[in-house]
Amino acid sequence: MPEISSKGRQMPASPIRKLVPFAEQAKKRGTHVIHLNIGQPDIKTPKIALDAVRNHTIEVLAYSMTEGSEEYREKIAKYYEKYHIQVTSQDIIVTTGGSEALAFVMGTIMDADDEIIIPEPFYANYNGFATAAGVNVVPIVSSLDDNFALPPIDQFEALIGPKTKAILICNPGNPTGYLYSKKEIQQLSELVKKHDLYLVADEVYREFTYDNTEHYSILEEPGLEKHAIVVDSVSKRYSMCGARIGCLVSKNKDVIQTALKFAQARLSPPTFAQIASEAALETPQSYFDAVIEEYVERRNTLVDALQKIEGVRVAIPKGAFYCVVELPVTDADDFAQWLLEKFEMDGKTVMVAPAAGFYATPGLGKNQIRIAYVLEKEQLITAVNLLAEALKHYRSL
Known part of the structure; x- marks a missing residue:
């Protein structure tokens, strides 16, 4: 057999x-x-998103651009401006959910047996993406005692070896709900620059912060342009989990150009879901x-x-x-x-x-x-x- x-x-x-x-x-x-x-x-789900699909007059459901439609990516870039993030449509690849964006990231920045450091507990599918890519997860434990705050930076540094290529965080966190502070992001920023690593942030819950706290994106941090990669999604933001639309965002042109080759292998993200997601960007505050x-x-x-x-x-x-x-x-x-x-x-x-x-x-x-x-x-x-x-x-x- x-x-x-x-x-x-x-x-x-x-x-x-x-x-x-x-x-x-x-x-x-x-x-x-x-x-x-x-x-x-x-x-x-916002009615404006559902109506965009319901009222569309498409006669041929064709492929979209591999990186997602230009109109949608331009609107995503404008969306980020509201959060003090300066990117262009050329820094964005639309993906089939945040899951595909994570898979593209793994393939783009890591080879077989390379290592990625992730504070645990973490989104369970990170294990799956790493296994599929032949990548080794190096966990660093965070504790319920302090609400799963970022572990001390010296503990991260102690785990960095010749196979280490990146640190991955989810901010705010799944499954913990922890929101990393600006200071914690800056500590990680200095570390990845010191050791020439990537810092990958899964930021799909960006809008959902509580108790007068604010989200600080790695894309806001000065000097991190070559190191920062963000994974995003419409699934939770607009209660559109079934749309399966996400994106990969980075100012590092080599990352985008390489990830685009992985995207070309799957042809394009779904057309109707992009239409709904583009309309959802008009959802009022x-x-x-x-x-x-x-x-x-x-x-x-x-x-x-x-x-x-x-x-x-x-x-x-x-x-x-x-x-x-x-x-x-x-x-x-x-x-x-x-x-x-x-x-x-x-x-x-x-x-x-x-x-x-x-x-x-x-x-x-x-x-x-x-x-x-x-x-x-x-x-x-x-x-x-x-x-x-x-x-x-x-x-x-």
Whole structure:
């Protein structure tokens, strides 16, 4: 029998999606599953984006430009101006989601067995992108004790070796909700310039910052033009996860020209989704003001309720819409599966994402879960009540 590749065997399963079969079985039994496991907002997509597709008069659904339409890229550049980021359409490649942008980055700046340093816990698919590219993730641990702040810079420097090519951060963070400060970004900037590395920032949650904090992009940092690469997406910003439109942004022309070759191999990003995404850029600020207010209320509701459960610890997110929760269990994977297979109360149960899959260091995060607070406050309260009752039953087994 032909063999599967070693790369295929090493490809990690998604901690966000691997429990889906158990959730589907629960639903077939008639159990209502409250999904806290995935960052799919229930916020309505801006009508202007949907109308742009609904009202279009395309007669031939043709390829777009490989790098995305010129009109859309010019509007993206104007969007960045609002955030003190000076780029042109030539600094942007439109991609099929932020995922493809990350894959292009890996292929552009790294060779097989090169290393990329990432603070953990991190977005679980970074492990997958690295495995697909034959790249080695070098994790550096951040802690719930300080809300997953940036680890000390000397710890980063101690990990830099001859194979190190880049440092990757998610800002604000998935799964932690941590928002890196301007000072922390500047520390990373000095480090990558000192060692001639790339600094890659996944900034898809840029709009979602709370408590009078502001996002500081690596593209704002002076002197970082040759080192900075940003990955972005419309998925969360406009509640358009299904559009699968993102972009790669860098002022480094060699990076853009090389990434473009990877983009040419997949021909072009989807046309209708670009039309919707271009229209979404006209979304008024009032939309974001309302969304941020809603997420703050959801965060506060969730955190307050979780903190009342004995033995539970929770980090306080400053951005995005996730938090990492430490549970009084030894194996959150087992607990999460048990919730779907064995537990229900009033015909309901909860689906969470075990956090071990957001770490690269074996053994870390085993007693943690990630919760996405993308549901209405009433559902969040119900979900936490279910979790509290489930923990009582599970710990008595």
